[in-house]
Amino acid sequence: MSEFKSGSNLEKILKAGHFAFTGECGPPQGANVDHLKEKAGHLKGCVDAVNITDNQTAVVRMSSWAASLILLDEGIEPNFQMVCRDRNRLAIQSDILGVYAHGIRNMLCLSGDHQKFGNHPDAKNVFDIDSMQLIYTAKTMRDEGKFLNGQDLDVSPKLFIGAASNPFAEPFEFRVHRLAKKIAAGAGFIQTQCIYNMDKFREFMKRAVDMGLHEKCYILAGVTPMKSVGMARYMAKSVPGMDVPGSLIKRLQGAGKGKVAEEGIKFALEQIEEFKEMEGIAGVHLMAIEWEHKVPEIAERAGVLPRPTV
Amino acid sequence: MIVAEPKPIKEILEMVKDFKKVLIIGCKGCVTVCNVGGSKEVGILASTLRIDAKKNGKKIEVEEHTLERQCDPEYVDEIKDIINDYEAVISIACGVGPQFLSERFPSARVFPGVNTKFMGGATEHGIWSERCAGCGQCVIHYFGGICPIARCSKSLLNGPCGGSDHGKCEISKDVDCIWDIIVRKMMEQDRLDELLEFKPPKSWTTARDGGPRQLIREELVI
Numbered sequence: 406m407s408e409f410k411s412g413s414n415l416e417k418i419l420k421a422g423h424f425a426f427t428g429e430c431g432p433p434q435g436a437n438v439d440h441l442k443e444k445a446g447h448l449k450g451c452v453d454a455v456n457i458t459d460n461q462t463a464v465v466r467m468s469s470w471a472a473s474l475i476l477l478d479e480g481i482e483p484n485f486q487m488v489c490r491d492r493n494r495l496a497i498q499s500d501i502l503g504v505y506a507h508g509i510r511n512m513l514c515l516s517g518d519h520q521k522f523g524n525h526p527d528a529k530n531v532f533d534i535d536s537m538q539l540i541y542t543a544k545t546m547r548d549e550g551k552f553l554n555g556q557d558l559d560v561s562p563k564l565f566i567g568a569a570s571n572p573f574a575e576p577f578e579f580r581v582h583r584l585a586k587k588i589a590a591g592a593g594f595i596q597t598q599c600i601y602n603m604d605k606f607r608e609f610m611k612r613a614v615d616m617g618l619h620e621k622c623y624i625l626a627g628v629t630p631m632k633s634v635g636m637a638r639y640m641a642k643s644v645p646g647m648d649v650p651g652s653l654i655k656r657l658q659g660a661g662k663g664k665v666a667e668e669g670i671k672f673a674l675e676q677i678e679e680f681k682e683m684e685g686i687a688g689v690h691l692m693a694i695e696w697e698h699k700v701p702e703i704a705e706r707a708g709v710l711p712r713p714t715v
Numbered sequence: 716m717i718v719a720e721p722k723p724i725k726e727i728l729e730m731v732k733d734f735k736k737v738l739i740i741g742c743k744g745c746v747t748v749c750n751v752g753g754s755k756e757v758g759i760l761a762s763t764l765r766i767d768a769k770k771n772g773k774k775i776e777v778e779e780h781t782l783e784r785q786c787d788p789e790y791v792d793e794i795k796d797i798i799n800d801y802e803a804v805i806s807i808a809c810g811v812g813p814q815f816l817s818e819r820f821p822s823a824r825v826f827p828g829v830n831t832k833f834m835g836g837a838t839e840h841g842i843w844s845e846r847c848a849g850c851g852q853c854v855i856h857y858f859g860g861i862c863p864i865a866r867c868s869k870s871l872l873n874g875p876c877g878g879s880d881h882g883k884c885e886i887s888k889d890v891d892c893i894w895d896i897i898v899r900k901m902m903e904q905d906r907l908d909e910l911l912e913f914k915p916p917k918s919w920t921t922a923r924d925g926g927p928r929q930l931i932r933e934e935l936v937i
Contacts, residue, residue, distance in 0.1 A: 516869055517869075521868075535869065536873075537914075583873075645878040646880050
C-alpha cells in the first residue's frame with residue numbers, strides 16, 4: 406500500500422497512519438440544496454470524508470453523484486456510494502467515469518437494499534452485477550484501464566475503492582471470508598455496518614486480524630449513536646442484519662427521561678475509544694442518521710479533532 | 716413445472732361479461748399438476764360462470780374442454796372445429812397456452828384465466844416454491860446445487876448480502892436467505908473454499924435480457 410490509488414484525502418489520511426474519521430449524509434428527498442449544504446456543513450472539518458448514500462433503504466432521493474458534487478463545491482470530500490439495485494453495468498461504468506471526471510475520488514460499492522423496503526416497491530430491480538463484481542469493475546477500470554468487456558478506456562478513473570462489511574449478518578462464520586473476498590476483488594477500505602454487539606465484533610476482528618486482512622485493507626468501524634430507546638428497539642427488531650443487544654437497550658432505558666440521547670452518545674464514545682486501540686481498526690465511520698449537527702460535539706468529545714491535514 | 720394461480724373470479728367475470736358463448740380450455744400439463752388449470756378446474760370455472768349468469772338473469776353457454784397440452788400446436792389443433800362457435804375463450808393454462816391459441820386462431824378472443832407465477836415445484840401440499848429463473852446458462856453446481864439467481868432476492872453470485880437475518884431474507888421473514896442455505900451446505904460438504912472464488916459478472920445474453928428467446932435444434936427440425 407505504498408503508492409496512492411486515488412490521492413483522496415481519506416486515502417492519504419489512512420496511508421499516513423492517522424485514525425480516520427468519516428461521516429455520512431443522506432441526500433434530500435427533493436432538490437433542497439440548502440438543506441443538504443446545511444447538513445453537510447456540520448460535518449466540515451470534523452471528518453475526513455462524507456459518505457453520500459445512494460437511495461438508501463430504497464427511498465428515492467437526490468442522486469448520490471449529484472449530492473456528492475454539491476459537497477465537493479462546499480469543500481467537503483465525498484465518499485460516493487453506489488448500489489447495484491438501480492444500475493446495470495453500462496450505467497455503473499459511465500457513472501464511475503462521470504464522478505471521477507468531476508473530481509470525486511472515493512467510492513463505496515454496495516449491493517443496495519431491496520426495493521421492497523422503500524417507497525417504490527413496485528419498481529423493477531437491476532442487480533446485473535453484485536457488490537463484489539462492482540468492486541472488481543471499479544478496480545479493473547482503475548488499474549487495468551479496461552471496461553468490463555475488456556475494451557480499453559482512455560483515462561482511468563483513479564478512485565479509492567471501498568466496500569461495506571456486516572459482521573452481524575448471518576451466517577457469521579462466512580462474514581470474515583466475504584470480507585476477504587471483497588479485499589481480494591479490490592476494496593482498499595471497508596466501512597462496517599453499525600456496531601452495537603461489541604463481543605461479536607471483537608471476535609470478528611480477531612478472525613480478520615488472524616487472516617491478515619487488516620494489512621491488506623483499511624477497516625473503519627461503523628458507529629451510529631442511538632438517539633432514543635425507540636430507535637434502539639426499531640433497529641433491533643426491524644432492521645435486517647442489525648445486532649442490538651438487550652443490554653444496550655436496558656442501558657438506554659436506565660438513563661432516564663431526557664437523558665437517553667446523551668447515554669447513546671456516551672456508548673458511541675466508549676466504542677470509539679475501544680476502536681482506537683483495537684488491532685486491525687484504522688478508523689471510525691460515524692453514521693449520525695439525521696443527527697449531523699451532533700457530529701462536531703461527538704468528534705470533539707471523541708478526541709479526534711482537529712482532523713489532520715495531509 | 717410452470718406454477719400458476721387462478722385469477723380472481725371477479726377479474727374473469729369482468730373479462731367475459733359481454734359474451735354469451737364462452738369456451739373454457741384447460742391443459743393437462745403443469746397447470747393440472749399444480750391444481751389450477753386441469754379438467755377439474757375447467758369444470759369449476761364453467762359452473763361459476765353459469766351460476767353468476769343465472770344470478771344476474773343472463774343467458775350464457777359455457778363449453779368445457781381440456782387439451783393434452785396447450786403449448787403444442789398438434790394438440791391445440793383439436794379445437795379447430797369448435798372454437799369459432801364461441802365469442803370468448805378462456806385459457807387456464809400458463810401464459811403460453813392462451814398465446815398459442817391466439818396464434819393458431821387469429822380471430823378468436825382469448826382471455827387468460829390464470830396468473831403464471833414461476834418455474835418451481837411443490838415443497839409441501841399446497842405450497843409451491845420458485846427454483847429456476849430460466850437464465851439459459853445453469854450454474855447451480857457452483858452453489859451446492861442451489862440457484863442464487865432465482866432464489867436470492869438480488870441474484871447475488873458472491874455470497875450473502877448484509878441483510879441476511881437469522882437465515883431469512885431482508886425482504887420478508889417468510890423468505891429463506893438462500894445464501895445462508897448455500898453457505899451452510901457448502902460448509903457441511905467441506906467445500907467452503909469454492910465459495911471464496913470470485914464469480915465474475917454473468918453474461919445475461921442467454922436470459923430474457925438478450926431479447927425474446929428461441930431455441931433451434933437442427934437435429935430435430937423436419
